[in-house]
Structures are given as C-alpha cells and as structure tokens.
Amino acid sequence: MLNNRTYIICLAFILGFSSCKKFLQESPNGLITNTNFYQTDDDAITAVNAVYSAMRPDMALGLPGIYLTEMISDDGTMSPTATQVGERLELENMIYSSQHGIIKTVWTNAYVAINRANTVLKYVFDSSKIRPAIVRRVRGEACFLRAFNYFRLVQLYGDVPLVLTPSEIGVSNLSPSRAPVKTVYDNIISDLEYAEQNLSDYYNYNDAKNGGRATAAAAKALLGKVYLTMAGYPLNDISKYQLAADKLNELIVNKSSYNLDLNTSYSKIFSAVTATKAADNERIFYSRGTSGMAPDYQAFTRMKSTYLQFKYAVPSKDFLPYTTSSSVGQYFPISGGTELSSIEVDDAITSSIPIGFSFNFGGVLYDSFYMSSNGFISFKNRSAAAPNISSATDPIVGPLMDNLNGTGGTASYLLSGTAPNRVLTIEWADWRWKTGSIVANNISFQVQLYEDGRIQFNYSSSTPAVNSAASAIGVRYPNSYLAFKNTNTTGGFNWVASNSGYSSTVNKFQYDNGDSTTQLTIAQNLRSVYEISDARRTYTTDFLGTVINKYSDAVNAGYNDNADDFIWLRFSDVLLMYAEALMEIGGTSNLDIALATINSIRKAHGGTAIQDLTYTTQDDLRQKIRLERRRELAFEGHRWYDLKRWNIIVETIKANLSFQYNRPQSYYDFLNDNVKVLPIPYAELANNPNLTQNPGY
C-alpha cells in the first residue's frame, strides 16, 4: 500500500496537485454525516422527530398493524367486495406463513423506529452544546418510542432481539439472538419510567412543534398497559394488576393536570374537524392525520381508505344486529285465532294486546303490541293512527306498510307452540290494498314473532296485480331501521335488505303457480356486540355490505385524504384497563369501582338509551368488562392484544371463523397455541443465524 501511495504522490507531482489525499476526499454536499450532527438543540429535536416519522410507513400504508390485529382477531374481517389481496385473506383465514409480507413489514418498521431511537439515545446526551432540559425531553421521547415499539413486538412475536444500541458495522452486533419476553418487558418498563419522569404532562393539540409528541401521560398510560399485559398471558404475573391499577389511577385521579377526560360525545373523538379534535381530551398518544399537505408530508393515517374505500377490514358478523333471508314457501292461514274486529275498517289501530311471551326487539323486551289496519304492528301505543311510519321513531314491524283498508277483511292473532319455542302469528286476511281512490284487490299477509327473536313475514296471493308501486316493508328499531326492496321489475322476487329507504316496487305477491308465497325472515343476531341503541355502533350496513366508519373523515372529500388522527392511547382505554385490573384483583369494593368505571363510559359514549350494567360474580363482571372493552375500542387495533392477554385467542378465532364461513369448528382444528405469536419473518431467519423460529411456522 505504501508503494501505491508513493506512486500516486509521484503522479500528483506530475499534475501539480498539492495533495492527492485532498483530491480524493469525498464531499457529500447534500448530506449530513453523523460526525457533524447531534451538536445543537435543533439537531437533537430533529433526530427524535425522525423516530416519530419511522412510524409513518405503518400509517401511510393503511396501517399494516391494524390488518394484523383486526383481521386475525374476531373484530375485523375482509369485505367480500374488497380487493382480495391474497395476503389479507391469509390473515383472515389464519393461513399466513413466515413469508407473509405484512408480518415482515410490521417487524421491520418497528426495528427501524427502534434503531432511530437508539441513535438518539447514543448521540444525544448531556453535553455543553445541548441544553439539559432538551436532552432529557428528547431522551424521554426516544425511550417512550422505543418502549412503544418493543411492546408491540414482544406481544406479536414473543421473544424478540433486544437491540439497545444503534447499528454500526464493526461496533454493534448486527445478528442478535432473541431475548426472553420477560427481559424485553423489563427494558420497556425502565424506558417508560424514564419517560414518565422527564416528559411534559401534556401539549396542546394545536402546538405546531409539539402537539402529538409523547408525554408523561402517554408514558403512564403505556406503562399501565404494560403491567396489565404482563399480568395476563403469557407471563401471568398477577402481581402486576396492582401496579397497573395504581399507575392508571395516577392518570384518573390527576386527569385535569394531564388535560384528560372522557369525551361526552363518542363520535367527536373520531372527528376530522380540527377544532373538535383540539377540544377532545380523550387523546393521550396519537398520530396526526395530515390532510391537505404535500404528499411527502402527508398520510399519517389512511384509515378512511383502509376501512371505507378498500374495505380491507370490515366488521365481522359478530357486529351485525340481524340477519335476513328470503325464501319461497306455503302460506298457512290462521285458524282459531283471536279476531280484532276494531281495525277491520280504514285507518285504525288496536289497543294493547299481549304477545304471550317477552319478545326481544332491538335489545328491548316487549310483552304487548298494537296492530294497525295499515299493515304494521307497533310495540308502543299508537292509538293516534298513523298510516305511514316514515315519520315515526317507534319500534315497528311492517310487513306491508301502505294505505290499506280493513273493510271486509279479518284481523286476528294466534299464540302457538310451547316455551321457549312459542310463536305469535298476526294476520291481515283478505285486506284491501287500494291505490289512490280505487279500491283494489284483497291480499292476506302475516307477521310471525318467534320467541327466539326471529321475525317472519308471509304473504298470500293477490290477483290480479295492484297498480301501486309505493309500499314499504321492513322493521324499525328505536334508532335504526331495516327495509326490504324487491329489485326485480318483472315477475318474481329478488329481495335485498337495505337501510337506505323503505319504498319498494312491490305490486303483488304471487308466483305463477298461484300457491306459493314469498317469505322474509329477520333474525336477531344473538352474538351481536352492540345493544341496538348503543351510539358506539360506528359502522353502517347496506346492501353492499357493512363498513366501518369510525374514521370516516367527513371534512375531506375522497378516501386518501384523511384528517382523522389515529389514536393509539386514549382515556377510555385507561379507564377500561383500570377497571380490568381492579376486577382481576377482586374484592367487592374493587369490583364495584370497576363496574362504576365501565358504566361511566357506557353513559358517556353509549348514550342515555342504554342501561347501566350490574354484575353477579367476578367472572360475570369479567365478561362484561371484556365486552365493554370490545364495544368501546372496536377497530382501533386492540382486539388481538386483548384476546391474547385474556388467553382466549385460539377458541375465539376458531369460533369466529366457523361462524363466518358456516363450517364446523373442527374444520379449524389446525389452529392451536402456536397462533398466539406470529412467525419470525422468514427473511430475518435467513439473514440471522442466531434466530430461532416460533413453533409451528
């Protein structure tokens, strides 16, 4: 080498260069190198900014992390109308392998953020050039973000490599082996403890330089979550329940100093309006939606396109309040029923008539009904007759809502069967279906109320057809309705269920052979997560399917512009975790506080229509808290972690898939304890000989 240099120096002499060394020096004019950085306050702050921005790819891609936690769990499923990218279907059907792209992306992104945090922690330390307050704050943020990412990793993958120094060739070990879950948690706790002591209590939402940074409140909330998780599966360290309760209680007791509180309106938490977001005190740690900015700055959240446009995830069947079906069958008229002659006229309604059993309609039990001559029954007194229910807000079941006339017809009802399979049949026989001033043909139809909550509409023949196309068929719950439309314009029926309108083009109920009838069945979904009047039901159902509209950003047009923030930690979560911890610790006073806590959330977010909960045993309360947690935090990326913590993930997923695809549970027996952790990405195993794979992958 010396020789080479000698020659080069000779050459330099020939060319008259004063120094060849200088000529061969690199000048990366457009780049910063780590030797001239980390010198000033701004350097330190921009370095930690880049840790936050490492979380951006997760957001920009429509939250790969959400796919994992929602699609694998029983909350989200794939829309049949969405682009069925194989990978998402693999998550949905639990057939992913270690080569799964999203599983790798989540792993990669977490470690990119961790490496950036490690870089900050290595280079930003007490020095004369950076103010001590900035050093502490920046280090606190880096610690929080490192803990945040390790917490995700350790839950998703189990034992993971614990890398705590920035990656530098020749300095650090690039091929780490996996650290036990417990060790990872210990580091998360120490990082969060540093963060909670050194970070600000809160920042204003609109603070241009700080709104959305990690705060002491965020560190405490995450620490509480970490303790709660450690108390559950797989560590089962139940001593942590008390630590969790205490840590979370620090936020609850001092909520005003952390600028925290329950938002009294559930929907406002997910608003895209800046002022509304600024007024929300639920937010503890969130990523900001950045609509309207240049694309390079943008796209922290793409939740709207994920949930609404592409329907990558939609609610599973668990969330549907009812299921509908139509069929062709025979019409069996009532014989021996109780006749209600008071409505065998035009525009009349009966007084209260007993059902004979308690009928669950929209989550409310009714014992009596009112029958109208205009083709519906109501569960509330409608003695002031209303021929059309479109203005009503009452619970109504309408097999044929039109301007009907009972003159000459027979109205009757009949209770049959034995408990718990009793059926109440209500019949309008030979009823006049008139159009305008013309008195037209007679029609017979029935409503059947089954004790299990099912409702069935049956129609007899009507010949010939009436001229009217205006009629309404459907049911109305207190704040939701379901209508049926016949989309066939020529003979026959093609019923679709819809909540977009009542009017239908039905003008007769007759098949060509004259005997058959069309039947519509509306079954209550007994697994349904929400009580029908729960205001947290943030999804909509129409005949194209059900979509999640929790992040629907009504402010910005289009799907890719999303001003909704994605909220990682919020106050209701803190309250729910607090309730869970207390409930698990047990003792009447703890259980009572836990119950009061979830009732406070129900009241604030579910609306006044829903009732306060009560409990009988600790396990009863446990189930109620878990259900309440699912209701409150649905589609926010918590469910998978919750199911794992409660150690009910395998049976829940099996049951969900079996329900989803209508297959026996045994079909999914290939799912076992192995699914409690994801596979270590294949590429990672290939590149790091010190890693081992999780069992089963």
Added chain:
Amino acid sequence: MRFLFIYRKCLTVFVLLTITILTPCSTLLLAQNGALKVIGTVKDAKGVPITGASVKVKSQTKGVLTDSKGEFKLTVQNERAVIEISHVGFEMQTKEISKDRVFNITLIATATDMEDVIVVGYVTQKRKDFSTSIANVSTKNATEGGYSNFQQLIGGRAAGVMVSETSSEPGGGINIEVRGAGSLSFSTQPLYVIDGIPFEPPNLNLTSNTNVGAVVGNNVANPLSTINPTDIESMEILKDAAATAVYGSRGANGVILITTKKGKVGKTRVNIGFNQAYVTPQRFEKMLNAKDYAVFADEAWKYRQYVGTYTSATLVPFAESEIDSLKTYDHQKELLRVAQSTDANVSISGGSPMSKYYLSGQYFYQPGIIPNTSLNRYSCKFNYEATLSPKLIMTANISVNNTERNGNATSTLIGKAKSWAPNSPFINPDGTFNHLSTYLYGYGNGYYNDSIYGSIYYNPRFPISTILASNGTTNSNNPLIYTSSRGVKNINSSTQILANVSLSYSISNALKLTGTMALTQFNSILQTYIPISIVPTFGTQKGDASVGNSQNRSALYQLNLSYRKSIRLHSISLAAVASAEKYTSETQSVGSSGFTSDITSFYSIQSGAVPGVPKATYSAFQLVSSVLQGVYSYNGKYILNASGRFDGTSKFSGNNKYGFFPSAGLAWKIDKEKWFKIDKSIISELKLRTSFGIVGNQGISPYSTMSTLSSTYMVYGNSTANIGYYPTVLANPALKWERTQSFNGGVDASILRDKIFITIDAYSRLTKDLLVNVTPPLTSGFTSYTANLATMRNEGVEFSIEAKVIDGKKFRVTVGGNIAFNRNLVEKLTGAAGEYYNPSEGAIGTGGYITRIEPGKPVGQFYGYNAIGIWNDSTIKTKATTFMPSAKEGDRRYADLNKDNLLSDADRTYIGSALPKYFGGFNLSVSYLSFDLSSFFSYSVGSQIFNTYQISYGTMSGSSNIRKDIFDKRYRVIYPDTDPKLIDAIRANNQTTKVSVAGSTLEAREATDYYIESGTFLRCRDVTIGYKLPNKLLKKAGISSMKAYINLQNLFMVTNYTGLNPEVSSRGGLVRGVDDGSAPLSRGLRVGFNANF
C-alpha cells in the same frame, strides 16, 4: 471549493506544460545561417506530394516543412550532414547529403494509418499482435446506414458477449455482459471508452417529482442511445483482464472501445445516408375473445356463489343469451401500431497532411410501436486533427447530441392492454377514456355503484348512458391514457456534449508527450404531466406536473508520455500516463398538483394549487490514476504486453482508496518461426496467446463508507412540517475494490490462404472481495449495507470462425459464427456455514423469493416449490389436513419434499437456471456483382425463464383477461349440477388451476417451477440486401459510389418460450431470467441508401 482550486491549478500546469512544449517548436521555425542548399520533394507511395512533412538536419533543431507541392528547401552546414524527413503517419527516413543536392523522397506509411491498428489503453497496437482477447465488432453495416441505434449494432456479434435488448422502446435499455456475471450486487455492465475517454452513463432516475408517481412509469433515455452509429469507425470489446487491466478499477466487466471516424488525407468525401423503417411488434399473445371471457367471468361468478363469498345481489353475470352478441376488442392490436422511422445523416471528411477533419450530422426520428412514444435525435460530430508543426499535433473530438424521448414505459402498457377485458373498449362511444378494465363490480379501480345493478360493465344489458355515468370520477389503468396526445405526458430531453482536445508533442522521434483534456456534460430534463381528466391513484389532487433536471459533468485531465522505438528486430512501445477525473452529478426537481387547466401543463409548475416538496441532490467522485503500459515485440514473433495501473478513488476510505492493477500478456506467432514447415497456403498465420491480469470494480455509490443522515418530515400540532434527520446508511468503512484476476489462453489461426480465420479462447476469471448488498438482519433497522464478501468464478471457452466459402471476383460467400460456453460459480458469500442469500428483488407476490444464491452454485438459480399439478376431486380427499389447509379442488398442488405433511419453506428446492449453456451468433453474406446479402442470427441455448408474465395472464382470477391456452386447459370444478356425461371429458382436460373468485391472487408460494420455461431461442436479427449502383451512371451525377439497401430486423424468432421476448431483462447481477414484462421486440423493415461524393 477545494476541487475548483486544484482544478485551476491543474489547468495552469497544463497550460504551462503546453507552453513549454511549444517553445522548442517555435525556435524550430526560425531560419538559421548555413553553407549548403538542398532541395527536394516528398511524396507518398502513390506519388501524392506530402505537405507539411518535416525536413531537418539530424541532431539539430532547425528544419523546414514541405509546401503544398511537397517541395522543400533547406540549408545545411556541410556534406557530412544527415537530414531527417518525417511526417506523422509515415516512417521517418534519413538521407546523407554527401554529393546530392536534390532529393526525391518517398515516405512509407507507418502502421498507424493501416486499418488493423487500434489504441488499446494508451498504446497503439496492431490487431495481429494482440496477446489478449479482443473482439472486433463489424461496423460495416452501420457505415452503410443499416442501423440507426447503437443497440442494434452491437447485438450478439462477438463470442462471449451477451447482449440483451431489454426493450423495444425507442431509446430503451440494453444489457451487455462480457464473459458472465462479474459482480453480484453492482453493475455487470462494461466500461465504454469513446475515443480514449471513459464514458460513465449517467444515472437519471432521480429526476421525477410527481406527487403521484404510481400513475406514470417514468422513462428516461438510455445514454448510449445518443450515439450515432454511423460515426463509429470501429468497435472493440476487450474481454480478458490483461486487456482491461489498463482501465484498472473500472475494467472488471470488460471494456467496449468505440473509435469514431477521423478525417483522412485526400479529396473531400461527402457521404449521405438516408433510410426509412417500418416497425411492427414481433409477437402478439393470444388472449381470450369476448365470448370466452364471458364464459370465464360467469364461471368465476358461479364459483363465488358456490363457495358462498358473494351473494347474488352483488354481482351480475353475463346472461347466456347475450354472450354471443358481445363484441370483441383486440386491445393489443388497438394499442400497437406500425411505426415509421426516419434516419438521415451526412458526413464530410477529408484533409491535407496539415489538417484532417470529419464532420457529421444526423437526424433520427424513431416512433415506438406504441403511439406517442418516440425518440428524436439530432447529433453532430466534429473530429479535427491539425499538424501545427512537425512536432506538434492538435486533435479535437467534439460531439453534441440532442435527444428527446417521449412516452411512458411500454411493457406495462402492453400488459394493461392484454389484461383489459375484451368486451370493454378503451374509448367510450362519446370519445372519453373508458375506465372499466374488467366486467366486474369493484374492479379496474373504476366502477359505478348503480343503485339498481350495483355495478356497471360493458354488457349489452346496460345502456351506454349508464356506462358513461360510471366513468367520470375514477382513476384508470387504460393504456391509451398514457399513449394518446391528451394523455399523460412524459418527456425526457437530454443534451450530451462530449469534447476532448489534446496536444501532442514529439520530444524526439521516439518520445511523445500528449496532454488531453476531456469534458463531458450530460444535461437532462424530465417533464411529466398527468391531466386533470385522470384521477391519480394517491391523493385527491387532479392535474400533476413535475420537472426534474439533472446535470452530469465529468472532467478528465491526462498526460501521456509515450515512447516508440524499433531497433533491428526489437520494437517497443511504452506509455506512462497520469490522469485525474472528476464526476459530478446533480439533480433538482419540482412538482405540483391541483391544476385547474391542462393548457400549461409542466411549463407552469406554479399553476398547481398544492406544491410538492422541491428536491435537490448532489453526488461526486474523483479518480486519480497513473498507468504504465508497454508492448514489446521481437521480430514480429514474440509479443509481450504489460501494464500496471494505480488508481485512487474517493469512493473508499483510508488505504482502501488505492489499488494496483497489473497485467501481462504474451503472444507467439508460430508461423514466423523458421522451423514452422507447414505450407503457407494451408496455415498462413498461427498465433498462441496467453495473458493474466487483475482488474477492479468500483461500481458503488459515492459516500458508501460514510454514515449519512437524510431528512424526513413529521407533523405535530398544525399543518406545518417539522424536519427530522435519521441515519440512512449502515456505513461500512472497510469497503474496497472488487478484484478480478483472470487467465486467458487463445489461438488465432488463418488457414487455407486466409480463407478461414479461427479464434479460440479459454479463460478463467476469479473475482474476490465482491461488493455485495447484504441484507442485514432487519433488527438493525436497515434493509441493506454493502460489504466485500463474496468470491465468484467464471470459466469458459469461446470459439469463432470466419470463412470465405467462395471468394471469386463476381461471387462471394462468407460465413461466420461464434459460440461461447461460460460456467459461473459462486465460491463464497460471507463464508458462514450453510449460508445462502435471497435477493429480494426476486420477490414473487409478496414475501416469496424466486432466486437463491448459495456457495457452490452459479448465480441465476431459481429456487421455489415443485408444482405437481392440481388438487383434483380424488387427491383433495386424501390430503393431510395440515398440508395446504385451505386448499380446495382445482388449486395448485405442491410437492411435500420433506414429507412432513406441512407446506413450509423446507419444501423449496432449486427449480431451474437462468444461465444459458451456450450462446452466440452466426452470419452469412453473399455477394454477386453489385448485389449483396448479409444476414445475422443470434441464439442462446439452455437457459430458463421464470415467466411472471404467465402469472399475470394465466391466473384464473376471473376478472382480468387471460391467455387462451391457459383458459382452454383450465380446471373446471365439478358442481352437483354438472352434466354427468361431461364429467370425464372435463376431468381429462383439467390441467391448469380453476377459475377462481375474482380478485383472489396468488398465494406467496407461487415461486414454483410451474412458471419456468425454456429460454432457448434462435433469432434472425437482421437481413440486409444491398445493391451498388453502377459507377458509370453515378459518375454523370457526380457521385462516386452509391448503395441502396433493404434491411429486415428481427425477421423471425424460433423459440418455445410463451412470453414475448426470451431475452428477458436481468434485474442486475442477482436476479436473472425473471420476465416481468419485457415488451416484444420490434420487427422492422428498413429501406435506404448511402451515397459518397
């Protein structure tokens, strides 16, 4: 700026040197007193007077130059004086005065004017004296106007040089690989040296700043497409390290020497060439017609219902009654066209012994076979050589090219045309772009939720007005959007200036000092605009404009001291060279979106409401070198070549900056030996060659050894961006050159009175310290770093033959051919036990890799699952439940190699090789009287291709169009209502997968041998028929010669490959033979003439 300072200093030195050189010259011209007067004339061998020849008294500086008649007058002191007569290009003569006073001197031209010499490195060598492996590429056809592009010129002509035309797009890409892969992660492309100056093709990928990049496939021109082939005098491919070592750190992948035409002494010659070409695509693929497509779609719908994914309300199938009335649109034919290109060039050359010039101009217009794609090139070149004094020669080579490339990436557009539903037109009846690429609800990114039907597609059932209503608001994949004049604009204009000037001073007869300064400037601007009518994939802003500039500059300063002497049987050429080079590359780009009018497009970025983030980049590297090169020949029998080069580069750090690259070669001309008794009429020439050399590759990016930080953005409380800095590079300070050592042995023989000429070469190349882009464990937070780790060997044999079968005066037939065998072996990666490396570029679907690199195996090996047919009605029942748990009848079945009843990574194996067993080309020329026919074929045997094309157009996803042959063999599911009589026939035909739920895509395991096909091919690259017009006729018109020709390019291809082009692009050195959408090559008919005046 440090460099600027040095630069100035260097320039000063250069000028000073030049002045120093000039001083003796000027004194030379001063008259001196003397006693005797002598006169004379100097002529060449043909009797043409030589102007400007130097006549002087030996060992004195005084002398005179001959005048325009070749005459001189000189005063000498006495009769003992000896005069020396010399001129560049001629052997020097000495004459004793004695009694003579009048001299008639005939100078003999030196070898340098003969056609078979070439400057290799820094020394002029006779071709016959090469001791290294150097292949000459005939440029005859280019000279006569047969080719308009460099790509066509070089294709497959030399043994061991694999040339793949990766695109038929005007100005599209080319891949050249000399003697197998030389590098793993970095470029395997050779170094181009144009008139002695290394040419670094600039990287232009940085210049787009569109907000919605996904819409536009930005396309920039291949820098080599700027070269005018008619300017090329000769082209040599240096294959072995002994030949390329003189290019040191850049010679590892071979060197292509391009020498441009120079003026020649004599009358002014004017050459005019003109041709017109008509180009069509060479191949089309047979896709489904509308009727088959409707059947296909309905089967998908039926299957969907069967598996219960969809309810009947969400989809409307084709009714049986309407299937027959569907109209078929042949989208490939709609998209592609016959393109007519024009090439006109003029050159003027000539000169006197004092000054020689070559001047040329070309206009070349080549439209692509896809509308709105084109290459427009204006180029001019000026080569000048002036003899300022007998000892001082100045040369200048300047070329300026202006290239405008228009259009978007072709291959993806052809792909889109193929997958577009055949019942759905590109253009709606009202003239607007259609957006519905499939019949299906929810597909083609564009659909219309009709309140009644839920979906709209081109189906007779739906009125046109309804369809149009669905078209207004969606983004589209319609290929015409990119190809019509109202569509997406993508224009790359570049100006390239290559200039080098040199001054050469003969210190003595043997010693010459040459100073050269070469400047290259490549300026390029990329302009893109997406009109308002096309809604981009990302973001909501309509109308998106971007302008990107790049400036690539290079400067080279070189001093060359050369010594050339023949003493009796010994002749020696030596050169000592010092050079310094600097390469700078800068880019700037701006963009905006949210336009309200399309009128101004990218000419008015400020008219977009939402500005993009402006960007600028800078990168530079420097190289300092000193070279010693020499050729020694004894009696024309033994020839020794040797060179040593020291390179210092800025790209590496510390001691790794410097490298030494030596070489030596020996040639033995056996036929010159006295004992060689074989009759000259049998063997007229026999030469043995052997050589050894070490070369380097420094193809990494500058700053790779530094830990650099990049900026990013973070938004906090309100809509302003906060800057963040993060480490971007996992820096490896220990990086150094790749070093390739290579042995070469060869034989050249001329047999049967020079009728047959044979060259055989065998070589072994060992590349150590290969720079590899290593994927570190992702826990590092990085996805890549660079390290010198691997070792790779290439060994091979090359054989070429040229035979004059018939060599009559009227009738001549020449055949020639070459064949090359190369064996590649990766000997080491990092050295860890059991290691292998999966290049991520080869990912199929997501998460699956298709290639694997492993010690003990060659590069280019496919790795994946063995496909063993389809799960049929009987095998699905006996399948283990754990094996492919979600598989259904009609899904592809994979082999469970390790028999563990799980389909896992362990079931993958080597499934094919992308490397050919042998490849080459052959030619046949026939001439009779004034007619001549020449043809050229290339072939490659034994390679395999992973046809991702087939995945795209053979996946029965029930939405986009697919290939007919795949459809015909599809697996038809036996439903309960299937006619029992048909079941056996259906099962017999069930070979490919079933028509599946629309939109369902591959599982990640589709890295399977099912998609591997043979890449063997024989291609007729070109056939030219020429006719020389009779001289008598031409003389009257003042034309000295004229030739008319018809040239057919890519006339036919013989291959079993089902894709469009078996010469698939290799995605760098690692992932080879993966066809992910190369466009078909163009078949062209070219008619033209070439005339000399």
